[in-house]
Amino acid sequence: MTHATTATPAKTPLRMGVAIPNGKLGMWLFLGTEIMFFTAFIGTYIVVRMGSPGWPTDTNVTHIKIFWGGLNTFVLILSSYFVVLAHEAMNMRKFMLARSWVIATLCLACLFLSIKSYEYYGKFDHEILPGRIPETNQQACEKLIRKLDLATGYLALEDRKVGIERELADGKGGDAAAKALRDQLTTIEAELVKKKEIRAVFQPFADEVAANRAATEPGEVKAAELLHRVAGDEKKKIPGELAGWQKTHKELASVTVPHPILYGNLFASTYFLMTGFHAIHVIVGMILFGLVLAKGAKLGASSDDAVILENAGLYWHFVDLVWIFLFPLVYIL
């Protein structure tokens, strides 16, 4: 292995390296790291999904909105196209045109985010949230009871009562304050009595659930029929106990029966992880374009504006690409 010991100084290029400006090269390398970042998430998703027989796929259960997801895919691809146009306009030194394409891209980005937040809203609405989803009938029953208690406001009152009692205990603020507190306490207790009788209507149910839990091995079967008894059956138009309770006590009207989703929490975790981090990247991309726009009318005055826009564009294409992977993985499969 011989080194060119006889090299002459003639026609050596001024710097070695590839014919790409540092900024762009750096961006490419950075995107490489970004790819690994999302690979980890997607890999995780595939692994946990493979390892979880009975993964929830029914969109009525998961409240996945394939249509909106698809629309978002289209929106992003279109925005990517606009970026290309902006870039071209930049090269043709039509800076104001470039500017308007960037603005168009930003609008699409906003559209994407708003659709996304609409989807998220749907998830929150049905409590498809990590850690909040019952996975067994027993858990569903217990969750139902919690919801009922919340609806009656029973728990909230209990808390306030405890709070006031504590204040009374360390009684600062003299007698006047203490008296006021005691009055409050009496009113609260009065209300609590009312609440208690509301609770009375589903107390038996609560007891049965508790009993079922206490059983040496929690009986899923039992829990299932308990749940069914309360929920009734929409298709067969058989009203469950809950309907009855709601007739007598309108406070409970809002309560709906939670249904167990096996691996629901894992599903929600991965869904929010992947789409969430993608959304963050979208926002970062928007900031980059913001920087371009911030140049205002002076856009193109400096030679590296083109580079900035190009890098922002590169980043944006990447964000787009990630989504193109996520969409089929999360929404369709």
Add this chain to the structure above:
Amino acid sequence: MRRFWALFFLAWPIVAIGWSWMAPKYGWWFHLPAQSPLGQEIDNLFYLILVIVTTVFVGTNLALFYVLWKFSDTTPGQKGMFSHGSHILEMVWTVTPAGVLLFISLYQMDVWARFRMVQTFDKQALAHPLAEVTARQFEWRIRYPAPGRNFKNKAEIDEWLKHPSPDDIYTVNDLHCPANRPVLIHLRTEDVLHSFFIPDLRVKQDAVPGLVIPVWFEASKRSQFDLICAELCGWGHYKMRGRISAESDADFAKYLHELAKHQADDGVPAKVETKEGEGQ
């Protein structure tokens, strides 16, 4: 002085080897030779690798010593040898180790397979699991099936693992097993990672939250062995200590009955008969 450093770098490997040579005398070596057939094979592998590695160690250190000794020459005005290496040598010391290492790794496979691959497990042991061992902070909970209980099929075993049956026998930190034949336990954990480590039997298996892992071992001597928790599991990790007692089949059967009786006594007396009944 010129040669001092060459000797310095030769001295310590000599010390190291001497040290290791003396080590067994002072008990700085395996507490006991492996007390299980598979363990013996692991020991053999260890010694095989030890020989290979020591050869490499000695050889390389001698070479190092030689260059340091021979070429520590600093008479002024002299130049070093002007060479950029040799492809033949490169090949030699790539291919030779490659051979050695491939040999080592292929030679291992079978032992590993016998330790971990369920297909290779002893059928008898698989069909009659000794116990379910559940690790938790910071103790080993042991659940034997009722004495003489026969599992019809794998499904029944899985069922037994999911739902304890009322006649199971429980104890803590003291796992008894018949010696001189493979026994199998189902390892699980209630909270965090633990690791089921019996040094003298050369057995180690992590207990993983969410998994039930079958582990088999065979004590080739009637004796008691330490059971160490080898995976960090919290502040009490260091005191999560158990014991394995390998005994004759008769003693083991006796032990189980004692346990069963003792457990049944403080229950409803009625139960005792049924237990005894099943016992026979």
Add this chain to the structure above:
Amino acid sequence: MSTLDHAAHSAHDHDDHGHGGHGHYHQPSTWEILKALPTFSKDHKIIGLQFLMTTLIMLMVGGALALGVRWQLAFPFQRMPILGDLLFRNQAGIIAPETYTMLFTMHATVMIFLVIIPILAGAFGNFLIPLMIGADDMAFPLLNALSYWAMLPAIFFFGLSFFFGGGPAGGWTSYPTLSALQAAAPGSGGAQTCWLIAVTLVGVSSMMGSVNYMTTIINMRAPGMTLFRMPLTIWAMFITAILQAFALPVLTAAGFMLLSDRSFGTCFFIPAGIVVNNAAPTVGGGQTLLWQHLFWFYSHPAVYIMLLPAMGMVSDILACMSRKPIFGYKPMVYSLAAIAGLGFIVWGHHMFTSGMNPALGMSFMVSTMMIALPSAVKTFNWIGTMWGGRIQFNVPMLNAVAFVSMFLVGGLSGIFMAAVPVDIYFHDTYFIVAHFHYVLFGSTLFGVFGGIVFWFPKMFGRMMNETWGKIHFIITFLAFNGTFFPMHLLGIAAFPRRLADPYQYPSLEHLLSLNQFMTVCAIIMGLAQFILLANFFGSIFCGKKCGRNPWNANGLEWSAPSPPGHGNFESLPIVYRGPYEYSSPLTENDFILQTEYIPKSAIPKIASTGH
């Protein structure tokens, strides 16, 4: 310096931070350098020194923690003198079990994330890359500065973590569910959260660094500095940067998942029905092993991130101090690449007993064994480099040779563990601890010590004290082996890692005396580090002054003034040959600077037939 005549003076493209041409080249005084250290400087040399100082302090911290560990192992649950009274007065200077877990967790964390990785990539990478490839600075100076200042919040959060439940105690591997469930241990609460945040920040820092290094090395080499004329240090830094860039994001991702498991109720790593401390059983069905896969997918490449740069530096030192071309330059480069490449497919060897699919175990065993091959090439090429040279036993050389002989030990012990069945026994015993201290301290840190002494003249224009250097070397070398060699024997005796008090096991009781011996050695080794510090800081002010090229080395950095001013070179250097042309027949003296132009006419006949 015949260089300068030939260098094209016009050449100042790529002037990324626009300090114009170098008409106004100004060589900083020691005082100016020191003044710049606490400032937000964008000069790669200053940033490099900032990293160096910070990591040296962190070495102290990590070492002090290590001595805590050692104390407990030698005198379990007995009052610890100086440090104990300082650190845990409330426990009467006695190390409680949970404190012990914290000690080795933070010891490892500090040493790995705040010493070894930043001192190699951060300190040496920053200082050397532009100098050795003939650039006037990094490609992105601002990013470079940020990568240092991102370290400080990380250090802050590590520090903060001590104030929750006695500090993180999940081991530096922080396996779930111990690290995922807040109730699992005293240290699994806020401490663990701080720990994760800090690790993420360190990650961000190295991230910025690595992208910067890659761009710089690819795009900012001086004229004539072809890829295969780069010093091995640069190759190592380049490959390390690639490793960082593609392995680290995975850890960051995993870190986010673990954080959200802890804080937002997700359950990636938490299976259903887990109960710690009688807390409510967990819902959701995550997989604990997933963390181990993700963690090691980063952390195995990370161990090579902690080694390769040292290998590069050692190669340079060995060649220079043997006055001889490196033996097999290209094989050295390819073996670096091979180690890095293989490094991505061996992570499973940390999980042999974890209960993962046994078939995987086999494939991981083979790939792990294969990593020994490129390592073999390196080891033997180093010896080949010294063969036939004129070895000068100065401090850099001694540390470099120590690197070789220690790496041999660390590497060979790796072979035992790579053998799956043997690892069944050795996993989580002190055999592992012996292994990685031989590679991490024995190899990398000795390499670093060598590197510090070797490039110190370039940093401050003065030499470090030779005698004290040798004293520090001898003590550290002996004490090191005294501390860590016995760990092999402990491992063979099944002495388990991470145990606050192993001696309660009858089969381990008798190992106490050996441990006490090791602890004494460790303390000596610790104190020896003060010599290094004294020598380092002392020499900054009263070391022997030196010129551009005190070692008569070939590298580009030696053609710049020491210390180099802002912009490094008075004028763009032009490179005519590789960095290892020592004892070349082309000239009388036994070295030729890469920038030295030798006209054809001046080349003696032998050159054409030469080598």
